[in-house]
Amino acid sequence: MKIAIVGTGYVGLVSGACFAEMGVDVTCVDIDNAKIEGLMKGIIPIYEPGLRTIVLRNYDAERLHFTTDLPSVLNEMEIVFIAVGTPSDINGNADLSYVMTVADTIARHVTKPLLIVTKSTVPVGTSHRMLEVVRERLAERQLPDLKIEVASNPEFLKEGAAVADFMSPDRVVVGVESEQAKELMTKLYRPFLLNNFRVIFMDILSSEMTKYASNAMLATRISFMNDIANLCERVGADVNMVRRGMGSDSRIGRSFLYPGCGYGGSCFPKDIRALISVAESVGYEMKLLKAVEEVNNLQKNILFEKLTNHFDGKLNGLTVAVWGLSFKPETDDVRDAASLTLIRSLLDAGVTVRTYDPAAISEARKVLGDEVYYANDIYDAALGADALIVPTEWKEFRLPNWEVLKKIMRRHVVIDGRNIYSSAELSSIGFGYHGIGQK
Numbered sequence: 223m224k225i226a227i228v229g230t231g232y233v234g235l236v237s238g239a240c241f242a243e244m245g246v247d248v249t250c251v252d253i254d255n256a257k258i259e260g261l262m263k264g265i266i267p268i269y270e271p272g273l274r275t276i277v278l279r280n281y282d283a284e285r286l287h288f289t290t291d292l293p294s295v296l297n298e299m300e301i302v303f304i305a306v307g308t309p310s311d312i313n314g315n316a317d318l319s320y321v322m323t324v325a326d327t328i329a330r331h332v333t334k335p336l337l338i339v340t341k342s343t344v345p346v347g348t349s350h351r352m353l354e355v356v357r358e359r360l361a362e363r364q365l366p367d368l369k370i371e372v373a374s375n376p377e378f379l380k381e382g383a384a385v386a387d388f389m390s391p392d393r394v395v396v397g398v399e400s401e402q403a404k405e406l407m408t409k410l411y412r413p414f415l416l417n418n419f420r421v422i423f424m425d426i427l428s429s430e431m432t433k434y435a436s437n438a439m440l441a442t443r444i445s446f447m448n449d450i451a452n453l454c455e456r457v458g459a460d461v462n463m464v465r466r467g468m469g470s471d472s473r474i475g476r477s478f479l480y481p482g483c484g485y486g487g488s489c490f491p492k493d494i495r496a497l498i499s500v501a502e503s504v505g506y507e508m509k510l511l512k513a514v515e516e517v518n519n520l521q522k523n524i525l526f527e528k529l530t531n532h533f534d535g536k537l538n539g540l541t542v543a544v545w546g547l548s549f550k551p552e553t554d555d556v557r558d559a560a561s562l563t564l565i566r567s568l569l570d571a572g573v574t575v576r577t578y579d580p581a582a583i584s585e586a587r588k589v590l591g592d593e594v595y596y597a598n599d600i601y602d603a604a605l606g607a608d609a610l611i612v613p614t615e616w617k618e619f620r621l622p623n624w625e626v627l628k629k630i631m632r633r634h635v636v637i638d639g640r641n642i643y644s645s646a647e648l649s650s651i652g653f654g655y656h657g658i659g660q661k
C-alpha cells in the first residue's frame with residue numbers, strides 16, 4: 223500500500239513513521255525544505271520519545287520517503303493524508319488556508335482515483351468543503367468524472383507519548399461515505415489493532431466533531447479542577463486529597479484531574495477557540511467552553527500571582543529560576559505554554575529569569591531570544607535565585623538535591639505549578655512552598 227502524508231510535523235512525521243513501521247510505503251511531504259533535507263540526513267526536527275529509531279529504521283528500509291514535491295508522487299498514491307497545521311486566525315477560527323492549499327495542489331495535479339483523508343483537526347464541514355473545491359478544479363481540468371473521495375481521520379496522539387499512542391491507540395475514529403473508503407481505511411489500520419479492532423466508523427461530520435468534542439472535554443476537566451483548586455486554597459481544603467477522592471469514583475476516573483498552571487500546547491487552546499467560533503457561526507453560544515477558556519486564561523497567571531503575593535508585590539530586581547519551558551513534559555513544543563506567559567510577566571516586572579528545560583530550549587529561544595538565561599541544568603538555573611518556579615513537571619525535576627539548592631539559591635521559596643513536591647518536606651528544610659490548591 224502506498225500513501226502520502228502532507229505536513230511533516232508532530233502528527234505527520236509520527237503517523238508516517240508508524241504506518242511505515244507496519245509495512246506501508248509512506249512518503250512524507252512538507253513545504254519546509256530545511257526540514258525535509260534534514261530528515262533525509264537523519265536529523266529529526268522534533269523531540270518525541272521513540273520517534274528517531276523508527277524514522278531511521280524505516281528510512282533505511284526504504285519504506286519511508288521524504289519530499290517537498292507533492293505533484294511528483296501524488297499519482298502513485300492510494301491515499302493522501304493531510305496533516306498540516308490549523309492554527310487560530312486572529313478571530314479564533316481555525317485557519318484552514320494550509321489545508322486548502324494542499325487540497326488545491328492535489329486538485330491541480332491528480333489524474334487517478336484518490337482518497338484524501340483529513341488528519342488535521344478541522345471544523346465540521348471542512349472535508350466536504352475541500353471536496354467541493356477539488357471537484358470545481360477537476361471540472362475546470364475537464365476531469366469531472368475522476369473518482370476523488372474524502373474521509374476524516376482525526377488524530378488523538380499525545381505529544382510526549384505520540385509514538386506509543388499511534389502504535390496502540392485507544393480507538394481510531396474514521397468518517398467515511400463509501401464502502402470503498404471504509405475498506406481502504408480498514409486495511410490501513412488493521413495491523414495496529416489485530417487483537418481488538420477499535421476503528422469507529424461514522425459519517426464525516428460526526429468524525430470531525432468527535433475530535434473537537436474530545437479536546438473540549440479534556441480541557442473542561444482541567445479548568446474544572448483548576449477552579450476547584452482555587453476554591454480549596456480559599457477554604458483550607460487540599461486539592462490533592464479531593465482529586466484522589468473524586469477520581470476513584472469509576473464514573474469520574476483519575477485522568478485529567480490534575481490542577482496546575484493552565485493547559486497550553488498546540489491543540490487545546492486553539493481547538494476550544496475554534497469550537498466556540500464554529501458554534502457562533504451557526505447562532506449557538508458554547509457558554510461552558512467560554513468559561514473553560516476564561517478559567518484557563520486566569521490560571522496561566524497563577525504562578526506569577528503567587529510570586530507577587532510572596533514578595534508583597536516587590537519583584538523588580540529579583541532573580542527567578544524557571545524549570546520547564548515546554549507546555550508539558552517529554553516534548554520540545556512550547557506553543558501556548560504556561561511557562562511563556564509566566565516569563566513574559568516576570569520580564570515585564572523587572573525580574574531576571576534563569577531557565578532550564580531538558581528538550582525545549584532551542585524552541586523557547588525562537589520566542590524569547592536572549593531575554594532570559596538558558597541554563598545547562600537545574601542547579602545552574604537556580605544559581606543565585608530568589609525563587610524557583612516549576613511550570614512543567616519533567617521527571618528530572620521531581621527529586622532534586624534540596625541541600626544543594628539551599629546553598630546556591632539566594633532566597634528559598636518554591637512555587638510548584640504541578641504539585642510535584644511535598645510542602646511538609648520543603649518546609650522542614652527551610653523552603654517556603656506554594657503549590658496549587660493547597661493551604
Ligand SMILES: NC(=O)c1ccc[n+]([C@@H]2O[C@H](COP(=O)([O-])OP(=O)(O)OC[C@H]3O[C@@H](n4cnc5c(N)ncnc54)[C@H](O)[C@@H]3O)[C@@H](O)[C@H]2O)c1
Nearest residue numbers: 229230231232233252253254305306307308320342343377
Ligand atoms: N500536535 C499534536 O499533538 C496534535 C495532536 C492531534 C491533532 N493535531 C492536529 O494535527 C494538525 C497538525 O499539527 P502538528 O502539531 O503536527 O503541526 P506542525 O506545525 O508540527 O506541522 C505542520 C507541518 O505542515 C507543514 N505544511 C504547511 N503547509 C504545507 C503545505 N502546503 N504542504 C506541505 N506541508 C505543509 C509545515 O511546514 C509543518 O511542518 C493540526 O490540525 C493539529 O491540530 C495535532
